[in-house]
Amino acid sequence: MTALTVTTDRTKFLRLALTADAVVTGGNGLVYLAFAGPVSTLLGPDTGLLRGIGVFLLVYGAAVGLLATRRTISPAATTAVIALNIAWTLASVAAVVTGTLGFTTVGAIWAVAQALVVAGFAELQITGLRKARAK
Secondary structure (H helix, E strand, C coil): CCCCCCCCCCCHHHHHHHHHHHHHHHHHHHHHHHCHHHHHHHHCCCHHHHHHHHHHHHHHHHHHHHHHHCCCCCHHHHHHHHHHHHHHHHHHHHHHHHCCCCCCHHHHHHHHHHHHHHHHHHHHHHHHHHHHHCC
């Protein structure tokens, strides 16, 4: 018979939520940066903006990934990630509603879908932070 290892690390859920956010964010940034032309045609915003967003997302994804790997996860840094994810969600919806970025129909759908995913990451991170703080 094989023994099962049971982990009591209360940060496991938070680490997973941060890691998933980092991977998705970094992947999205890479696509925006490497394929700005075709993505611009599909979604609407110009290539310069998409490249800038791509660089930001790569750096942000790397920072979130680094946070997830720390021996002790900083509650303040996690709260900052949550706040930035909420801000991104609100800004994405506002950009669609106001039409400021010139989204195509596909782009507007993508922006709202992406906002929902980012809001989901924020919710998972809030839950993970609560679990990590539980005594």
